[in-house]
Amino acid sequence: xxxxxxxxxxxxxxxxxxASCAVEAPVDELAxxxxxxxxxxxxxxxxxxxxxxRAFAGFDEKYGTSLSVDFAEQLSAPRFSSGGTNxxxxxxxxxxxxxxxYLSGGGEGLVSSVIxxxxxxxxxxxxxxxxxxxxxxxxxxxxEAASLQTAIAKGAGYESAYDWQRQVNxxxxxxxxxxxxxxxxxxxxxxxxxxxxDNTDMSYGFFEGYVNIFNLVEKESNDWWYxxxxxxxxxxxxxxxxxxxSPRVDFSDSGLYSLVKAxxxxxxxxxxxxxxxxxxxxxxxxxxxIVMAEEIMLSPYLSKVYEAIRAE
Numbered sequence: 001x002x003x004x005x006x007x008x009x010x011x012x013x014x015x016x017x018x019a020s021c022a023v024e025a026p027v028d029e030l031a032x033x034x035x036x037x038x039x040x041x042x043x044x045x046x047x048x049x050x051x052x053x054r055a056f057a058g059f060d061e062k063y064g065t066s067l068s069v070d071f072a073e074q075l076s077a078p079r080f081s082s083g084g085t086n087x088x089x090x091x092x093x094x095x096x097x098x099x100x101x102y103l104s105g106g107g108e109g110l111v112s113s114v115i116x117x118x119x120x121x122x123x124x125x126x127x128x129x130x131x132x133x134x135x136x137x138x139x140x141x142x143x144e145a146a147s148l149q150t151a152i153a154k155g156a157g158y159e160s161a162y163d164w165q166r167q168v169n170x171x172x173x174x175x176x177x178x179x180x181x182x183x184x185x186x187x188x189x190x191x192x193x194x195x196x197x198d199n200t201d202m203s204y205g206f207f208e209g210y211v212n213i214f215n216l217v218e219k220e221s222n223d224w225w226y227x228x229x230x231x232x233x234x235x236x237x238x239x240x241x242x243x244x245x246s247p248r249v250d251f252s253d254s255g256l257y258s259l260v261k262a263x264x265x266x267x268x269x270x271x272x273x274x275x276x277x278x279x280x281x282x283x284x285x286x287x288x289x290i291v292m293a294e295e296i297m298l299s300p301y302l303s304k305v306y307e308a309i310r311a312e
Contacts, residue, residue: 023270036063036267043067044213044259047114063266070258074117089165090308095147097174098135099184101231101242101302102148103127103293106168106311115206115226118213119292120254125169125309127293130228131159132235134188149191149234155202155225156194169309173302177240187237191230194222206290213259216289219243232291235301243291246298251283 026032039059046055053075056067068075094100105126119128131150138147138161146158164170193199206226208215217224219232235242251257260282268275296302 025270033267036263039063040263040266041212043262047117059262059266063262063269065262065265067258067262070262071117071255074255087166087168087310089162090167090170091165092306093161093165093170093308094172094306095133095138095140095161096135097305098133098181099175099179099188099235099238100133100305101173101296102131102133102164102170103173103297104129104164104167104170105293106309118255118259120249120251120256120294122248122250122253123294123297124312125171125307126312127169127171127297128228129167130231130293130296131164132231134192136185136188149188149195149230151204151225151227151230153204154197154200155204156191156199156230157197158195168311170307171297171304172306173297173299174305176301176303180238183238187234190237191234194225195230213256213263216286218289219291228291228293228296231296240301242296242299242301244295244298244300245287246295248298249287249292249294251287256286257283 039062043055043059046052052071053068056071056075059065060068103125105121105128116128121128129150131148133148135147137145137158139145143162143165144160146160148159148161148164149156150159151157152159194202202222203224204226205224206217206229207213208217208221208224217226217229219229219236232241232243257279260279264275264278264282268278297304
């Protein structure tokens with residue numbers, strides 16, 4: 001009986017200590033969350049810029065998060081601009097199949113700075129950028145001719161074969177099905193309307209507001225465009241969904257996951273279960289909504305016919 005009373009007393013003491021150590025929510029939750037939102041918005045605005053290291057470190061110090069660690073590779077790696085790289089041109093890259101999809105990674109262009117930082121890079125090549133070839137626009141005697149539908153600073157736009165020969169890592173995917181020429185031409189013409197250089201009534205990004213990660217761009221939106229969405233939209237008009245949503249694409253190892261994790265861990269520091277639930281819900285929605293390059297690469301409708309990986 002005495003041992004039983006001691007055990008009960010010890011159990012009660014443990015419960016009392018645990019209760020006294022419980023982290024309580026802020027007294028004014030709305031004010032606290034508004035502060036987290038403001039601080040986080042300032043952090044996200046520095047993605048892909050020289051100010052990122054300072055902003056990430058400041059957020060980590062204030063909220064006990066791990067952005068500096070999670071983004072250590074991006075913060076230390078050299079950034080490539082749209083002016084090219086130190087690698088030789090990929091002169092053997094094929095430009096022969098109408099509707100072929102081109103994916104790249106390993107470097108970072110000015111337009112793709114945010115996407116390059118947040119995209120999952122689960123597979124060799126670290127692909128995050130994409131385009132689709134309109135063979136009717138390709139000129140072997142003028143490799144700088146606009147021939148690949150993608151996204152540029154204004155939104156949907158064109159890149160050239162020469163642009164793609166200067167990529168660091170790249171692969172080419174051909175359709176595995178017999179292409180209906182009339183349907184493909186019709187789909188490409190529909191996307192041409194948005195890619196037209198004179199059509200500037202749109203914006204670039206897969207977050208509406210450019211860096212607002214809580215406003216994911218819907219695939220059907222005509223107001224916001226990014227490169228792999230342009231690829232998806234062309235094939236959607238053709239009648240095929242190339243967004244595989246493959247489980248092989250590990251969102252938990254992406255910059256997007258790190259950002260969302262930091263945000264919700266700061267916002268719900270007093271409840272790990274609440275933070276985990278919010279993170280899981282966001283990533284599930286992002287997987288369905290955003291068309292990532294690696295998801296296109298794993299599409300059953302496409303087959304890899306060329307690859308050059310020169311940087312990990």
